[in-house]
Amino acid sequence: MLSRTLLAMSRSGRTRRVITRVPVTRRVVDRFVAGESLGEAAWVIQRLVGEGLSVTVDRLGEDTLDAADAAATRDAYLRMLGRFADLGIAGRTEVSVKLSALGQRLPRDAGRISLDNAYAICEAARSAGTTVTLDMEDHTTVDATLGTLAVLRKDFPWVGVAIQAMLRRTEGDLRDLSVAGSRIRLVKGAYAEPASVAFPDRRQIDAAYARALATLFGSAAYPMVGSHDPRMIDIAHRLIAETGRTPDSYEFQMLHGIRTEEQRALVAGGEVCRVYVPFGADWYGYFMRRLAERPANVKFFLTSLVHR
Numbered sequence: 468m469l470s471r472t473l474l475a476m477s478r479s480g481r482t483r484r485v486i487t488r489v490p491v492t493r494r495v496v497d498r499f500v501a502g503e504s505l506g507e508a509a510w511v512i513q514r515l516v517g518e519g520l521s522v523t524v525d526r527l528g529e530d531t532l533d534a535a536d537a538a539a540t541r542d543a544y545l546r547m548l549g550r551f552a553d554l555g556i557a558g559r560t561e562v563s564v565k566l567s568a569l570g571q572r573l574p575r576d577a578g579r580i581s582l583d584n585a586y587a588i589c590e591a592a593r594s595a596g597t598t599v600t601l602d603m604e605d606h607t608t609v610d611a612t613l614g615t616l617a618v619l620r621k622d623f624p625w626v627g628v629a630i631q632a633m634l635r636r637t638e639g640d641l642r643d644l645s646v647a648g649s650r651i652r653l654v655k656g657a658y659a660e661p662a663s664v665a666f667p668d669r670r671q672i673d674a675a676y677a678r679a680l681a682t683l684f685g686s687a688a689y690p691m692v693g694s695h696d697p698r699m700i701d702i703a704h705r706l707i708a709e710t711g712r713t714p715d716s717y718e719f720q721m722l723h724g725i726r727t728e729e730q731r732a733l734v735a736g737g738e739v740c741r742v743y744v745p746f747g748a749d750w751y752g753y754f755m756r757r758l759a760e761r762p763a764n765v766k767f768f769l770t771s772l773v774h775r
């Protein structure tokens with residue numbers, strides 16, 4: 468219930484104005500977001516890479532309704548990829564993009580504009596020597612995102628995509644997508660969805676995640692296990708042992724600031740763990756989804772407000 472309320476708030480302009488104006492919010496946001504500028508984020512990324520972790524960087528922003536904003540987001544990604552190449556960290560630092568930040572929700576020409584912007588980012592990633600993963604947003608965007616992915620993969624077969632276990636359609640999507648080398652980030656799903664399209668119950672979502680892991684590891688795809696859940700990580704490890712996968716044929720992924728000891732333990736065990744590092748001024752939607760995932764985060768946030 469609390470989670471659904473927070474997810475509804477994540478899309479409310481009025482709540483956004485209230486929450487983003489409370490000065491103390493910033494301290495709580497800092498736990499999940501690596502600063503507002505690329506310069507600040509670059510420090511965090513270099514530190515993580517120095518510790519043996521891999522990174523995927525998200526420039527925060529979503530649901531853009533203006534083509535000029537979408538172009539500005541694209542250009543920010545192009546600058547960012549150039550910077551990673553200059554810093555010599557592109558080998559371990561890729562980017563994650565939300566197509567709604569690149570124009571997928573524009574009133575006109577949304578498909579063409581978001582594809583053109585994503586294409587330019589993929590070209591820059593190729594020049595920098597790294598890869599791109601498409602985040603997945605709410606269920607209304609899945610068909611458009613998979614359509615864009617299919618076009619991008621003709622020229623950039625290494626483009627990855629996030630697939631949400633909570634969606635009822637996912638089993639079919641995974642069967643279609645699990646071709647050799649296909650980079651698939653399996654996540655539980657962070658959006659409030661109607662029961663007609665998604666499993667409403669946490670146990671059902673966990674069971675769907677476990678089934679999807681088995682499909683992924685049993686295929687020729689490159690699984691990217693996007694979860695902090697120790698049970699899901701155990702299941703992935705069992706499947707890795709059963710299928711004889713080597714550490715270069717899959718990876719774990721976790722969010723910046725969450726279960727950081729587990730991230731380092733995976734790397735210490737010789738496996739790849741990629742940290743999803745978001746940065747930028749438009750952190751509201753991302754932050755609210757992180758609060759919705761865990762009631763303890765809301766308590767931490769409210770305590771900070773009281774003790775400010």
Ligand SMILES: Cc1cc2nc3c(=O)[nH]c(=O)nc-3n(C[C@H](O)[C@H](O)[C@H](O)COP(=O)(O)OP(=O)(O)OC[C@H]3O[C@@H](n4cnc5c(N)ncnc54)[C@H](O)[C@@H]3O)c2cc1C
Pocket residue numbers: 601602603604629631652654655656657658693694695696697720721722725726742743756757758760761764
């Ligand atoms: C790399 C990565 C990329 C993602 N990309 C997408 C995407 O493109 N689209 C999408 O819909 N979702 C995305 N997500 C979010 C995902 O869908 C889940 O909402 C999120 O990962 C929580 O699910 P969980 O698997 O960690 O399991 P949960 O059962 O939610 O959590 C398991 C445990 O992890 C820890 N934990 C989880 N979340 C938090 C938190 N917010 N704060 C503190 N501790 C926490 C807690 O210890 C919790 O008990 C992504 C997640 C990751 C890790």
